[in-house]
Amino acid sequence: MPEVEVTLSTVCQGELEKKFQEILPGLICALGQGQKGKITIGLEFARVPDTTTMVAAAFSISPTFPAIKKASICQITENYGLKTEAPMEKPKLVNMFKEDTN
Numbered sequence: 886m887p888e889v890e891v892t893l894s895t896v897c898q899g900e901l902e903k904k905f906q907e908i909l910p911g912l913i914c915a916l917g918q919g920q921k922g923k924i925t926i927g928l929e930f931a932r933v934p935d936t937t938t939m940v941a942a943a944f945s946i947s948p949t950f951p952a953i954k955k956a957s958i959c960q961i962t963e964n965y966g967l968k969t970e971a972p973m974e975k976p977k978l979v980n981m982f983k984e985d986t987n
Contacts, residue, residue, distance in 0.1 A: 891942065896928065901944045908948045920951040 889895050894902045905924065912922045926946050933939035959967040 896942055897944055901926065901928075901946065904946050908946065912948045912950060915950045917951065922951055923949045925949065 905926070908924055912924065916922055924946065925948075927944060929943045929945075931941045931943075933941055957969050959969045962968055
């Protein structure tokens with residue numbers, strides 16, 4: 886296998902670049918108007934024990950998607966529980982065309 890200089894595109898046989906390209910579209914898709922996301926990349930290098938010319942390289946990559954935020958008001962009950970409004974029921978679908986039963 887040919888050898889190349891280590892860069893962000895070549896580290897770990899190009900896997901960092903590959904993972905970045907896999908993660909990026911999903912992150913961009915998840916962003917709403919004014920929202921932020923990020924991709925955190927970590928690189929770690931360690932000398933291989935008992936060698937003078939070898940270094941092990943490793944990476945970590947993790948996306949942070951925008952948080953989903955919603956708030957509501959709750960009422961404290963006499964037993965120190967909480968009550969809130971019930972979730973809205975989904976509307977029932979109405980068939981506008983009569984089914985032919987013949």
